[in-house]
Amino acid sequence: MDKIDFKKMMKELYRATSKVARVKPGEGTFLAVDGQGTPGGEAFEKAIQNLYPVAYTLKFSLKKAGTIDFVVPPLEALWHDNPVEVPDMSQWRWRTMIRVPESVKTEHVQEAQETILERKGTDTSDVQLVRWEEGESLQLLHIGPYDQVGAIYDQLQSSALSENVTLGPPGHEIYLSDPRRTAPEKLKTIVRMPIV
Numbered sequence: 001m002d003k004i005d006f007k008k009m010m011k012e013l014y015r016a017t018s019k020v021a022r023v024k025p026g027e028g029t030f031l032a033v034d035g036q037g038t039p040g041g042e043a044f045e046k047a048i049q050n051l052y053p054v055a056y057t058l059k060f061s062l063k064k065a066g067t068i069d070f071v072v073p074p075l076e077a078l079w080h081d082n083p084v085e086v087p088d089m090s091q092w093r094w095r096t097m098i099r100v101p102e103s104v105k106t107e108h109v110q111e112a113q114e115t116i117l118e119r120k121g122t123d124t125s126d127v128q129l130v131r132w133e134e135g136e137s138l139q140l141l142h143i144g145p146y147d148q149v150g151a152i153y154d155q156l157q158s159s160a161l162s163e164n165v166t167l168g169p170p171g172h173e174i175y176l177s178d179p180r181r182t183a184p185e186k187l188k189t190i191v192r193m194p195i196v
Contacts (some may be wrong), residue, residue: 001063004070004101014073014174016141016190020159023192025094025134029104030056030097032077032130038089039079039146047096050073050124055098057112063106073099078170083150095170102163104129145184149173152191160195167195177181 007014012023031054033047063069064078076124103143109129116122138159153171160167172192179187 001066001069006073006099007071010120014176016139017055018141018143020140020156021140022136024136025192027131027133028099029102030099030132031058031109031127032095033126033128034095035061036091036093038092040054041090044094044096047126050122050127050155051075051096051098053110053120053122054112054117054124054127057076057115058100058104058108061115062108062114068101068103070101075175077173077175078189079173080170082169086193091162097130099121126149133174136190137172137192137194138165139172139190142189142191143185144187146179146187146189149189149191152189153193156191156193160193164196167193171195 012021013025031051035043035047035049052072052146059070059072076097076099078095078097081091083089083092087091106129109127113124113127116124138156140152140156140159142149152165157167172194173190174190176188176190177186
């Protein structure tokens with residue numbers, strides 16, 4: 001059984017540089033939690049805390065069953081609101097996501113959630129399995145604290161103007177670093193915006 005590693009299979013989507021790149025992500029399958037609130041706030045953190053146990057329980061149960069094996073990829077988030085139009089961060093709408101293989105089904109997710117509830121007493125029912133398609137986009141790598149990522153969105157917009165294209169929501173961020181183990185100034189985040 002081969003191990004699925006999205007970072008190796010989809011290098012252009014999980015690697016970026018300080019040069020703006022045009023990518024075509026296409027459709028994918030994700031574990032996701034939808035929410036609203038400040039980036040890094042209580043609701044956002046709870047969403048992450050529910051996503052990872054489901055992802056890892058799925059990984060180990062499907063591997064044990066001989067179905068599939070996969071590397072749990074980085075956390076991703078979609079940001080639906082423009083900060084200029086919605087300046088109050090507590091009102092920002094988002095979706096946290098972890099990509100999973102296409103062969104993962106809703107019943108697999110439900111079984112993982114039941115296992116987590118039985119073993120840890122944790123309710124992860126807010127985690128859903130979604131198919132999401134992302135069209136042609138511009139992306140750029142941000143190195144530094146999360147609260148400085150706004151400058152990257154500005155760079156993407158400037159690049160779009162020079163290419164005569166328009167970017168729209170959602171802003172898509174892929175968190176390549178573990179903030180528990182990485183200094184803020186070394187955090188790596190891919191920032192992507194779709195061409196509309």
